[in-house]
Amino acid sequence: MHKNLFFHALFFFPLLQELFIGHALRDREATIIHHFAFSNDPLQFRYPHFASGFAMSQALLKKIAYRLDCGDHPDMDFSIDPSHELALYIWENGKGPELTHASQLCLRNHPQCASYPLEFHACGNPVAKESMYFAVKTCSKYHKDRIPVVKHTWAKYVLHIGFYSESKDASIPTIDLGVPNTEHGHCGKTMAMLKHIAMIAPSLQDVRWVVIADDDTILSVARLRQLLSCFQPSKPFAIGERYGYNVQRSPQGYNYITGGGGMVFSMATVRQITGSTYCKCPSDSTPDDMFLGICLARLGITITHSPLFHQARPLDYAPEYLNPQLPVSFHKHWMVDPLRVYEKWFSKVDQQMEADYLAQKHVEL
Structure with a gap:
């Protein structure tokens, strides 16, 4: 300023x-x-x-x-x-x-600006692909239309990924959690996902970060890798788009990460959540992101808000708001072509970072 x-x-x-x-x-x-x-x-x-x-x-x-x-x-x-x-x-x-x-309060810097937003810059080298595990929450009715979108876009650039459902589908393949699908809430499913990740963690020794995404979340792996360079994975972190419930009305109000934009946890956080008696779902259909907010508050883990995560579609935001941003994610396929959304916002940066990754691997060989 x-x-x-x-x-x-x-x-x-x-x-x-x-x-x-x-x-x-x-x-x-x-x-x-x-x-x-x-x-x-x-x-x-x-x-x-x-x-x-x-x-x-x-x-x-x-x-x-x-x-x-x-x-x-x-x-x-x-x-x-x-x-x-x-x-x-x-x-x-x-x-x-x-x-x-006031036009002097700008979206981008120019000589007459009194203030303007700073563009996000990574704090160091992007975190390694090997350090990230992506958990995609899905159900059988979306296996044929949503999962192919994930696989044809951002999932091409990940090393560790699991598709979690209420039924086995060898063509994907899915991980059957043994938790019935619910129309709303999904707390039981999400907690079962976290427990499964904690269980397989010894076989994923390089994994430091867990990303939970819906099957209609559209994201950039490259931008996530850049963002996470600003955090220490050995500490309990929870990162995403912060929402609040009753925060202005009651001392019992709390913040939570809205699930559609993606939720990022350090592995240290996953271990705390799954090992705590404070984090047992009241029911399978309890809203998972809201209950995780309660759980994190009980554990004393502060939610870190990032405006780069988005719970809604690009058209749900004022264009001027998105203009100076480098978004990490959007959510929902309703009345949009998710492949075009990915192509416009994320494809180029993901392709470039993947090319850099492959070039580095070639040098190491």
């Missing part, structure tokens, strides 16, 4: 008014990540790009403090996108100010 330029960008705004200032984003269509707000006209509502920075006038801050002191907290169970939810709270159904767009 350029402090002088930031002050200059705010200089001409009247400080005595209630002002909320940022780089404005607008949804192109109603989306689940914003609770389908403004479904008739999503473009009418502006919310800030947090990574570009935002500002509030003193008058607005005083009003927010007064509302909170009076018990007027945001009325929502789930916290998904804090930028949109904050803008809704401030707008207060039309009684409060709308976001004022």
Whole structure:
């Protein structure tokens, strides 16, 4: 952030008014990540790009403090996108100010920018392919349409992968967990997956990271390898897209990693989860990602949020939000071609890192 330029960008705004200032984003269509707000006209509502920075006038801050002191907290169970939810709270159904767009709070750097998001850079060499185990959660009704997508895209670039189902299918092959499929929740299946991984860990001595993905998760193995270079696998880590449940209403609220975007655990975390009496599913159909959030909280393992994971499809996000990013994942095949999504967002970087990997292996031989 350029402090002088930031002050200059705010200089001409009247400080005595209630002002909320940022780089404005607008949804192109109603989306689940914003609770389908403004479904008739999503473009009418502006919310800030947090990574570009935002500002509030003193008058607005005083009003927010007064509302909170009076018990007027945001009325929502789930916290998904804090930028949109904050803008809704401030707008207060039309009684409060709308976001004022400031072009100096940029998406990318240029000379007139007061602030802009930093592009992600790896912290060192990408983690080794050998250090990652990918666990794909599936069921028999999706074996023929979703699993081929996984195999034709990102799974080409992994060394260790297991397809976990409620039935055996030698053509894939799947690992039958002995847990019946449920329409919702899947806690029983996910915990059985983690237990199976912990059981086979001695035969996967190089594996340090476990990635759990749905069969309709679309991801980049290369970008995951780059991201994980910033973490120590010997420590208990849980990485993904953070959601919150009742975090603004109750001390019993908790954070969790939303499963569709992919959940990454260090092997140390997998061992703690599977060895703990705190992490037994209430039922097979309990929401697995939410219960894992409770489990991790009980174990004292902090969830690390990364905005590079995405629970929804690319079209569910404002294009300007995705523009400066290097995404790790998207989720859902509904009304999109997953092969095209992979080709647009992930194919090139995965191919390049695979070429580098093969070249290095050739040198070693």
